[in-house]
Amino acid sequence: MTKGDKRSITALLLLFSVAWLACTQTRQPCAQPKTVYVNAACYHVIADTGNVAIVADTLLPNPLIGVIDTAGKGALFYYGQRNIFQFSMFLNPNSDTCRWFINTDSTFTSKSFDTLTFVYQSKLQFLSNACGYTYYYNLLGVSTTHNNIDSIILENTNVTSNVNVEHLKIYIHPNF
Amino acid sequence: MLAQSNADTTAVDTTEAEVKSPEVTSHQLAFSFDATQPFINSYSSVREGYEFAIDYYLHKELYLVLEGGWGSAHVNYTDLAYNSKNSYYAFGINKCLISRLTPNDWDMAFMGVRLAAAPIERTAGTYVVVDSFWGSSSGTIAAKNFVGVWAEITAGIRLELIKGFCVGWNIRGKFMLDGKSFKDLPPTYIAGYGKGDKGSVFDFNLYLTYAIRWRRQHPLSK
Numbered sequence: 272m273t274k275g276d277k278r279s280i281t282a283l284l285l286l287f288s289v290a291w292l293a294c295t296q297t298r299q300p301c302a303q304p305k306t307v308y309v310n311a312a313c314y315h316v317i318a319d320t321g322n323v324a325i326v327a328d329t330l331l332p333n334p335l336i337g338v339i340d341t342a343g344k345g346a347l348f349y350y351g352q353r354n355i356f357q358f359s360m361f362l363n364p365n366s367d368t369c370r371w372f373i374n375t376d377s378t379f380t381s382k383s384f385d386t387l388t389f390v391y392q393s394k395l396q397f398l399s400n401a402c403g404y405t406y407y408y409n410l411l412g413v414s415t416t417h418n419n420i421d422s423i424i425l426e427n428t429n430v431t432s433n434v435n436v437e438h439l440k441i442y443i444h445p446n447f
Numbered sequence: 448m449l450a451q452s453n454a455d456t457t458a459v460d461t462t463e464a465e466v467k468s469p470e471v472t473s474h475q476l477a478f479s480f481d482a483t484q485p486f487i488n489s490y491s492s493v494r495e496g497y498e499f500a501i502d503y504y505l506h507k508e509l510y511l512v513l514e515g516g517w518g519s520a521h522v523n524y525t526d527l528a529y530n531s532k533n534s535y536y537a538f539g540i541n542k543c544l545i546s547r548l549t550p551n552d553w554d555m556a557f558m559g560v561r562l563a564a565a566p567i568e569r570t571a572g573t574y575v576v577v578d579s580f581w582g583s584s585s586g587t588i589a590a591k592n593f594v595g596v597w598a599e600i601t602a603g604i605r606l607e608l609i610k611g612f613c614v615g616w617n618i619r620g621k622f623m624l625d626g627k628s629f630k631d632l633p634p635t636y637i638a639g640y641g642k643g644d645k646g647s648v649f650d651f652n653l654y655l656t657y658a659i660r661w662r663r664q665h666p667l668s669k
Contacts, residue, residue, distance in 0.1 A: 280606060284653075288483060400522065403575075404576050
């Protein structure tokens with residue numbers, strides 16, 4: 272290799288070295304969500320043969336969905352979103368129970384609200400040095416009132432950062 | 448004329464065969480340090496590291512490589528705080544991929560592999576999980592001493608600018624072999640490896656090298 276070649280390669284790689292050093296950041300930005308959600312979807316039975324129930328997605332016309340905090344007050348998180356059948360709820364890491372209310376349509380009465388009660392264990396989870404810690408959950412059980420909700424099935428008990436998991440199937444009353 | 452041409456070709460082949468056998472001419476022991484580390488240390492408040500390497504020419508363009516270093520990390524974010532420190536040790540080989548122009552040509556383009564280990568000490572860590580609705584929570588993660596083991600594949604070049612003084616660049620792909628130890632608050636920086644919370648990392652070194660050489664005693668002269 273000639274001296275000219277060496278000089279050219281050295282200059283090129285020194286430039287690359289400077290670029291590499293410039294790209295080294297003190298703390299990377301957190302690129303993943305830190306809040307994890309219980310994902311629910313609504314269904315209803317359209318035919319029941321006795322042995323097999325045929326179910327279909329149920330669109331909620333104009334739902335009101337919110338959380339009931341530890342003081343018993345409500346905070347609305349779904350309002351004005353029409354015709355949804357999937358929604359997400361977050362849990363209280365400082366407690367082992369949490370309640371959410373669901374009104375399937377905005378024309379509500381005292382009998383149109385249902386309450387979902389989650390019982391769970393919190394688990395501290397390290398995400399990364401960029402994001403720090405968050406909480407994952409292990410669902411121990413879910414109960415509901417039965418105004419417009421017929422029944423619920425807990426499909427998956429592990430609430431993690433995986434957004435593709437459906438944790439809860441909510442069967443809306445056939446008369447709704 | 449044809450006979451003359453064949454004779455010339457034979458003469459050239461003989462010369463190349465001699466060039467490809469540097470083990471009959473010299474030993475080489477090279478000492479290197481990573482010149483990028485002091486620069487990164489100077490502007491990073493989070494990490495400090497130093498990395499060194501020694502390589503020895505074995506034969507047939509194979510080099511035995513020993514690497515080592517030390518470093519520390521000082522994390523003091525609003526939601527995460529801890530300190531860590533480690534040393535590391537690695538060994539492996541480099542294989543030069545280009546032919547020598549002369550027996551004294553030590554310029555290299557090479558590929559290599561490494562196996563590395565690092566004893567790591569991490570202090571107790573404090574964390575805050577920020578939650579604007581339910582209220583933030585905080586706690587402490589216990590201190591931990593553990594060993595990280597990883598493998599590397601590397602490629603690079605080394606050029607001799609002045610007799611004995613070389614400059615070299617390595618790119619490295621590093622793969623953590625024992626990820627279980629790193630699940631619970633891995634250090635943000637591990638000297639020799641990089642980001643401790645990544646199972647595989649890409650890294651780069653700029654080495655300044657001094658090589659010493661001495662003549663190898665020819666077997667026939669004993």
